[in-house]
Amino acid sequence: MIRPEFVLRKLQLIADDLERLMRFRDETLESLTADDLKLAAVERILERIVMRAIDVNEHLIRDYH
Template structure:
């Protein structure tokens, strides 16, 4: 059974963190790159947003996937499977699924991440995850 309260709580946290991301618009890339607290905060907020979406994905998959469907092998796959389950549109799922790889890069600090790439991700994250929240809310309302 889909736990709508769990989903709503995760969506509320994502929405709160998207608002927090907007703070970083007020800084230049240099200001963030040179301030380890700002940089760490930015990375952490991005990781939490993506992580919460993955939690939502995994919950929906556990409740909606048919026995003939292959379980997702990666976090990226959780977004793609939501398209198969008609929760997300395919093109959007493919676009936002890339953020799972970005999350892994932040968590594991692959190649000492380029700070400018992290900074440039802010606008994309705000747009993509606001859309993601809308898709999930629509799905919740549709299943009520």
């Protein structure tokens, strides 16, 4: 059974992380790769977005089967 609250919560967390990524929108690739902390932050935010998207998809697929 699809749990809308689960899906909505994950989507909200993804939206929050996308907002966090906006802090880095003016950074060049060179400036990100030159700063280990900035690069690690961007990588981690992207990782969280991907993992949450996987969570939503697995949840929906589970219900489909």
